[in-house]
Amino acid sequence: MLHSSRTFLAGLMIGLIFSGALLLVISEPRGHPIELLPLPTPESLRVHVAGAVTEPGVYILPMEAIVSQAIEAAGGPLEEAILDMVNMAATLEDGQQIYVPVEGDSATETYPPVPIIAPASVDKININTAPAAKLETLPGIGPSLAKKIVEFRETHGPFLKIEDLLNVSGIGPSKLDGIKDLISVR
Numbered sequence: 001m002l003h004s005s006r007t008f009l010a011g012l013m014i015g016l017i018f019s020g021a022l023l024l025v026i027s028e029p030r031g032h033p034i035e036l037l038p039l040p041t042p043e044s045l046r047v048h049v050a051g052a053v054t055e056p057g058v059y060i061l062p063m064e065a066i067v068s069q070a071i072e073a074a075g076g077p078l079e080e081a082i083l084d085m086v087n088m089a090a091t092l093e094d095g096q097q098i099y100v101p102v103e104g105d106s107a108t109e110t111y112p113p114v115p116i117i118a119p120a121s122v123d124k125i126n127i128n129t130a131p132a133a134k135l136e137t138l139p140g141i142g143p144s145l146a147k148k149i150v151e152f153r154e155t156h157g158p159f160l161k162i163e164d165l166l167n168v169s170g171i172g173p174s175k176l177d178g179i180k181d182l183i184s185v186r
């Protein structure tokens with residue numbers, strides 16, 4: 001009798017396993033399959049157009065836009081704009097600033113930066129009298145740093161020597177070396 005019980009239990013187990021496998025094979029899948037989608041890519045970019053343009057500001061442009069499209073979005077260049085200092089064919093990147101210089105600007109860098117020979121006579125920017133917008137034309141000086149320079153001189157008085165700029169938060173020796181030939185205190 002023990003032998004027939006074992007045979008019965010073994011047959012029952014094999015039958016249950018076979019029935020379970022058969023149900024798995026013929027049953028409908030439950031739920032919905034997971035669909036992996038590609039990450040969305042931005043369809044536009046934002047750029048800040050400043051300097052000698054009709055309407056300076058932030059503009060939203062298509063991803064493959066170039067500098068000339070950004071300048072046109074800002075109403076086009078002013079008559080006194082020096083477009084030779086701007087690479088009009090450069091592809092834009094999100095968050096970049098485009099500065100269109102005017103006659104008399106001391107900025108010697110182009111947008112985007114490309115190696116050029118600086119003009120022989122460059123009017124230096126007086127850091128004691130220049131507005132923030134003029135200070136922004138200096139290499140490495142953005143809107144927030146230009147604002148700090150103006151606030152510092154309004155709080156502490158005029159800069160007595162160029163090296164006094166080191167007292168402004170955000171200006172270190174290397175930044176000062178990059179602009180010292182473009183600025184004056186008189």
